[in-house]
Amino acid sequence: KISGNPAARNAKDSQGEYSTHNDNSSGQEWILDAYRALEPGNYLQEFTSQNVRPDGRPFSASRPITVLQSTFTRNSYGSAMVTLGGNSNSDNNDGGSTTTTTTRVIAACTLLVGHPSPSTPNEGDIDVTLTASPLSGPRFDVMGRENGDISAGNYGVMKDGGGGNQQPLPGNLPNVVSSTHANNSTNTTPSPTDTKEIESWIRRTLRSSRFINPTELGIEHGVSAWRIRISIHILNHEGNVWDAALLCACAALADLRLPMVEIDRGVVKIVKNESGEQNAAKKGKVQRRKGRSLTLGPLPVPLTIAILPNNDNENTSNKNTLLVDPTHLEEDVAFGNTVTVVCNANEEIVEFHKKGSGSRLSMEQVAAVACMGFGRAKELEKLVLGR
Amino acid sequence: RPAQPSNQNAASVQPTEHYHPPKTSTMSSPYPRPQKQRAPTTLRPLSAELSSLSRSDGSASLVVGNTHVLCAVHGPMAPRISRWEKYDTGVVSVAFSRGLMANSGGGGSASASNNDAVAGDNDMTMTTTTANNTLQSHMKSVPVPPPPGLGATERELEYFLRDALSSCILLEKYPRCVIQVVIQVVQADGSVLGSAVNCAVLALMDAGVAMRGLPVAATCCVVMNNYYAVVEKNEKESKKDNAATIWLDPTAEEESGEGHAIVVVVTDMASSSSQENEGADAGGGIITSFTFGAPLSLKGLLSSVESTTQSSAAMVAFMRLAIEQKVQREVQTLWS
Numbered sequence: 216k217i218s219g220n221p222a223a224r225n226a227k228d229s230q231g232e233y234s235t236h237n238d239n240s241s242g243q244e245w246i247l248d249a250y251r252a253l254e255p256g257n258y259l260q261e262f263t264s265q266n267v268r269p270d271g272r273p274f275s276a277s278r279p280i281t282v283l284q285s286t287f288t289r290n291s292y293g294s295a296m297v298t299l300g301g302n303s304n305s306d307n308n309d310g311g312s313t314t315t316t317t318t319r320v321i322a323a324c325t326l327l328v329g330h331p332s333p334s335t336p337n338e339g340d341i342d343v344t345l346t347a348s349p350l351s352g353p354r355f356d357v358m359g360r361e362n363g364d365i366s367a368g369n370y371g372v373m374k375d376g377g378g379g380n381q382q383p384l385p386g387n388l389p390n391v392v393s394s395t396h397a398n399n400s401t402n403t404t405p406s407p408t409d410t411k412e413i414e415s416w417i418r419r420t421l422r423s424s425r426f427i428n429p430t431e432l433g434i435e436h437g438v439s440a441w442r443i444r445i446s447i448h449i450l451n452h453e454g455n456v457w458d459a460a461l462l463c464a465c466a467a468l469a470d471l472r473l474p475m476v477e478i479d480r481g482v483v484k485i486v487k488n489e490s491g492e493q494n495a496a497k498k499g500k501v502q503r504r505k506g507r508s509l510t511l512g513p514l515p516v517p518l519t520i521a522i523l524p525n526n527d528n529e530n531t532s533n534k535n536t537l538l539v540d541p542t543h544l545e546e547d548v549a550f551g552n553t554v555t556v557v558c559n560a561n562e563e564i565v566e567f568h569k570k571g572s573g574s575r576l577s578m579e580q581v582a583a584v585a586c587m588g589f590g591r592a593k594e595l596e597k598l599v600l601g602r
Numbered sequence: 603r604p605a606q607p608s609n610q611n612a613a614s615v616q617p618t619e620h621y622h623p624p625k626t627s628t629m630s631s632p633y634p635r636p637q638k639q640r641a642p643t644t645l646r647p648l649s650a651e652l653s654s655l656s657r658s659d660g661s662a663s664l665v666v667g668n669t670h671v672l673c674a675v676h677g678p679m680a681p682r683i684s685r686w687e688k689y690d691t692g693v694v695s696v697a698f699s700r701g702l703m704a705n706s707g708g709g710g711s712a713s714a715s716n717n718d719a720v721a722g723d724n725d726m727t728m729t730t731t732t733a734n735n736t737l738q739s740h741m742k743s744v745p746v747p748p749p750p751g752l753g754a755t756e757r758e759l760e761y762f763l764r765d766a767l768s769s770c771i772l773l774e775k776y777p778r779c780v781i782q783v784v785i786q787v788v789q790a791d792g793s794v795l796g797s798a799v800n801c802a803v804l805a806l807m808d809a810g811v812a813m814r815g816l817p818v819a820a821t822c823c824v825v826m827n828n829y830y831a832v833v834e835k836n837e838k839e840s841k842k843d844n845a846a847t848i849w850l851d852p853t854a855e856e857e858s859g860e861g862h863a864i865v866v867v868v869t870d871m872a873s874s875s876s877q878e879n880e881g882a883d884a885g886g887g888i889i890t891s892f893t894f895g896a897p898l899s900l901k902g903l904l905s906s907v908e909s910t911t912q913s914s915a916a917m918v919a920f921m922r923l924a925i926e927q928k929v930q931r932e933v934q935t936l937w938s
Contacts, residue, residue: 409757409761411755411757411758412757412758412761414755415755415757415758416758419894423894423895423896423897424897425897551765559897561897562899562900563897563898563899564893564897564898564899564900564902564903565897566893566894567865567891567893567903568762568890568891568892568893569888569889569890569891570761570762570765570890571765571890572764572765572766572767572768572769572889572890573769575870575887575888575889576887576888576891577887577888578887578904578907578908580887581888581903581904581907582900582904585900585903586900589900
């Protein structure tokens with residue numbers, strides 16, 4: 216039987232071994248880590264059966280979002296960094312443990328000048344590239360692909376708050392290892408993060424949401440137009456990269472400021488020093504376009520929800536558990552069954568798609584998800600665009 | 603007679619009559635479809651041919667109006683890349699090929715290649731939005747209809763198909779195997795993604811892969827009523843009339859219209875037949891769904907999902923017909 220004393224240092228655990236963790240933690244935390252890594256489904260269920268999640272959020276709460284714009288001013292014309300989660304130290308005066316389940320994504324806009332298509336002679340284009348690297352998480356390889364093997368992953372490790380207070384353990388921990396939880400064998404399609412899929416989704420969502428007006432990207436009618444390349448990189452993947460990436464792309468576009476250009480016999484040159492040299496440009500056939508920001512339509516705000524099958528027998532009215540803004544652990548346990556809805560502040564659904572093969576979504580859940588999306592859209596429109 | 607070519611076993615199903623599902627109260631249709639003879643709830647003529655390819659384990663060719671999709675299934679077989687292999691379950695791998703922008707001939711034949719816009723080195727195309735937004739011009743075919751999925755790359759569509767098919771295949775029966783599904787779009791005239799799913803299901807049935815359910819896709823086009831009201835009457839206040847017009851099984855012309863949203867919903871029809879008394883939530887819910895096009899309201903989304911269940915019923919009846927003909931043909935061949 217595992218003792219309930221959290222401060223038992225250097226105590227032998229149930230396997231007769233000393234904890235190999237650092238001295239401040241007891242054997243219990245070591246066992247918790249192993250449990251989380253080996254049986255993520257059952258580990259998560261310990262929490263969901265009590266209506267919480269491992270990081271303490273209720274099911275319908277998303278992590279706090281931080282958007283920082285103009286992060287890369289030297290090499291790009293618009294950039295942003297979005298953080299989902301993240302500690303704000305002021306919140307932890309009561310000594311609750313701080314978690315490292317923060318997803319962090321950066322995006323930067325670079326510009327190219329190209330030739331518009333004949334059918335849309337005054338429109339530019341947006342290109343989206345999403346990259347990941349081993350920096351993003353332990354399961355990523357150098358090509359940016361994630362390994363789908365769940366057992367190779369490490370999830371957000373719970374760290375001590377300053378004072379060594381730890382989260383209360385579930386009361387029935389000794390019973391957990393021996394009890395048999397029903398193991399779902401239906402939703403077994405792995406769903407590691409595929410950057411190409413997310414790129415495609417971001418690109419078409421940006422287009423259909425009318426967030427930016429492509430006719431603003433024209434330079435010279437039928438001859439040249441801007442092509443914005445948004446490069447997004449996942450700095451830390453702790454779940455819900457979809458939301459973070461789309462938000463980051465939008466924030467970078469909001470931050471984008473097209474530079475002033477000179478058009479000299481069809482060649483477009485970017486003018487570095489906008490204020491000076493007004494008179495020099497007047498001579499000859501050199502035209503200028505002023506630098507400007509883009510006028511933005513309604514912000515497309517995504518909301519991703521992981522769908523877990525509900526194994527509890529008491530709660531059969533609702534077959535699924537919906538976890539808003541899932542962490543990486545929750546995404547894996549859900550085997551990629553998620554529903555993403557992109558809404559804007561005009562109460563329109565820009566995009567709705569449900570992924571994953573193991574779960575079904577009912578009409579009430581669709582409506583509920585959409586309503587949550589509308590609420591979030593209004594909040595975030597204020598946060599990102601300030602209106 | 604083993605020497606007979608496999609084309610003998612090809613079972614082709616003649617086009618069915620137009621199917622008219624019962625009208626529900628949520629579907630209002632003040633706006634007619636561009637093709638006047640077609641009611642909003644009419645599906646296009648369907649025709650299918652099974653086992654048309656001799657080298658694959660299963661194949662199907664589905665023609666929906668002018669959209670023609672071909673699907674081949676190989677498997678269960680050993681995966682070529684060991685990364686795909688899972689020790690306890692099978693894996694579905696989908697390859698989706700759109701071909702050379704195969705668009706239907708109707709409505710302008712400007713070559714597809716001029717969609718390669720600015721400094722292009724990828725396969726992305728720009729949506730051709732009509733600059734003129736008046737009611738008269740929105741339904742004119744744009745010179746180059748946008749590709750199926752409106753800009754979604756093949757990768758996203760492949761994942762969509764993989765999810766839809768994996769939900770209903772008994773993958774536990776095929777550990778360490780891969781079931782490879784190859785889709786080729788021969789001609790695209792709207793509802794390509796939905797037809798691809800249905801074609802894949804037919805091919806899987808033709809191959810004899812064990813399935814626990816029947817994923818059926820239905821596509822519909824949602825036209826928001828207040829979109830045109832604002833355009834026509836030029837009112838300052840938004841009417842907030844969120845009712846929507848739903849057109850089932852849209853053509854490419856309808857899909858590419860300005861302000862149109864396309865919803866593709868895959869539901870499991872096998873479970874719905876046993877739950878007929880459950881009421882509105884028949885089918886056990888949505889397996890996967892996909893939207894593209896303009897933004898739509900919540901009401902539009904919900905009505906479109908509802909109407910797709912009706913269209914799926916017609917599709918299931920058609921699939922049953924196709925398989926019955928194939929089985930009868932095979933019985934005749936074997937025992938004659």
